[in-house]
Amino acid sequence: MRPVKYKSKVGEEILSFLESKKDTAVIVLDILKELERKNLSTNITTVYRQLEKFIEEKQVIAHSAKDGKKIMYQYIAGKEECLKHLHIQCVKCSKIIHLDCDESEEFTNHIEKEHGIALDYSKTVLFGLCNDCR
Structure with missing residues (x-):
């Protein structure tokens, strides 16, 4: 089980969503759709800010999508x-x-x-x- 490091509901939901998709990579729009599905109000800037924190803590890695135009995010749980x-x-x-x-x-x-x-x-x-x- 991953340690809880973020107290914001949005941050926890982002990390939880990424963890549920740990064998795949997702784009920011996938994250926003999931937050919307859970009736959590946020904006794209907040999502990017949370993702940067997760990357710094080695919870998530980011890389270019196959088209080179989007960034994909993958949960790595500090591994x-x-x-x-x-x-x-x-x-x-x-x-x-x-x-x-x-x-x-x-x-x-x-x-x-x-x-x-x-x-x-x-x-x-x-x-x-x-x-x-x-």
């Missing part, structure tokens, strides 16, 4: 390992697959050593189709 490996997001259902295997580590080590690039895993996502959507 530091999500900041140390790549992720693949299904382009159809938005499911997140964690690539915490030796082959992925070998690939990212190659990128750093041979190309001089240190990846930011919280923002680096590969896109493809999961087994269920293929």
Whole structure:
């Protein structure tokens, strides 16, 4: 169970919604729709402010959507390992697959050593189709 860090009802509902979708990534409009469904009045600025707090506390990570125009948010519950490996997001259902295997580590080590690039895993996502959507 996640620790309760925010006392505002909106903040708690945002975190609860993200936790319920922990195997997928969502956009701000999804969050706003959920808050509206629960009859919670807020605005988009408040949602973004709460998301930034959750990111700082390593409760949530943010990355670009496949179109590069939106930001997707994923609940990680403070799990530091999500900041140390790549992720693949299904382009159809938005499911997140964690690539915490030796082959992925070998690939990212190659990128750093041979190309001089240190990846930011919280923002680096590969896109493809999961087994269920293929």
